[in-house]
Amino acid sequence: MTYQLRNVMMAIGLGLLAAVLTIVYVTNYRKHVQHGQQNVGVLVAATDIPAGTSGAAIASGHMLKRVTVPRTALVPGAISSPAQVSRLVSTDAIMAGEQVSTRRFGDANELGVRALLKGNMRAVQLSAGPTQILAGTLRAGDHVDLVANMSVGNTNGVAQHYDRIFLRNLLVLHAPAVTDGSASISVGTQRLSVMLAVTDSQSTKLMFILRNSDPNTSSDGGWALELRPVTNGADSPENVESLNTVLVDGLSASQRSRVAEGH
Secondary structure, three states: OOHHHHHHHHHHHHHHHHHHHHHHHHHHHHHHHHHHHOEEEEEEEOOOEOOOOEHHHHHHOOOEEEEEEEHHHOOOOEOOOHHHOOOOEEOOOEOOOOEOEHHHEEOHHHOHHHHHOOOOEEEEEEEEOOOOOOOOOOOOOOEEEEEEEEEEEEEOOEEEEEEEEEEEEEEEEEOOOOOOOHHHOOOOOOOEEEEEEEEHHHHHHHHHHHHHEOHHHOOOOOEEEEEOOOOOOOOOOOOOEOHHHHHHOOOOHHHHHHHHHOO
16 A cells, blocks of 8 residues: 555545544434423422421412423422422522422521411510529420519509419520529629510510519519420419409408408
C-alpha cells in the first residue's frame, strides 16, 4: 500500500467514525428531548394551603388535585402521592395551582408553637414573678387555670375585692425558663415569662384581668396560675369570693346574723 493510499484510507475511516459519533449524539439528544417533553402526573394545591397545615389535613380536606405537566416543568421535590407529606406539616404557604413540593414541608418541631395553633386559638406571653407562674414546676403541655383578685369600686372609701377563677384549662406552650434555682427568687427581684394558648375571646378577658387585678393586696401581683391535674381534671361549680363570703362560709344561720350585725 502506497503512502498516498494509506492517507486516503485513514481519512475515510475518520470520516466514518465522525459520522457514527454524530448519529449516536443526535439519537441520544432526541431521546433526551422526548423524555423531557413526556407528561408526568403531579399534585398541585387545589386551594390555598396556609403554613402550619398538617399533611393529613391536606389529604383529608381535598386540598390537592392531580395534573399532568411536562417532565421538564417539575419543581424540585414535587410529589405524586399525598402519602409523601402525610406525616409532615407545611412550613410555608402554598398558593392554589402551585405544585406541592416536599421542600415546603417539615416536621412539627420546625414550626414550634405555630403547629399547635388552629382556628381561633392564639398564643400569648405573660411576664410575672416566679411564684405567679409556677416557675420550676410548670412544663410545656401542662394545663392551668388563672385565678385573680379584682378591685371593684369603692364603698365608704374602701375598695371591694372579689376573687374567682376567670380562665380554665389553658394549655402551656412554653414554660418559664428557670436556671440556678431562680424559682425560689422573690417576685420583686426577677420576672419570668410563660406562653399560653387561649381563644381569641379568652385573650380579651385575660388582658382585662392583667390590667385590672389588684397587685397591692398580695405579693403575687393580684393573679396567679394554678396547675391542673395531668389526667381526669374536674371543675367545681363557678363561684365568686369576697370578704363577706369568706367570713360566713360554713357558719350557722345565727352566726351569720351576728356577722351581719357586726358583733
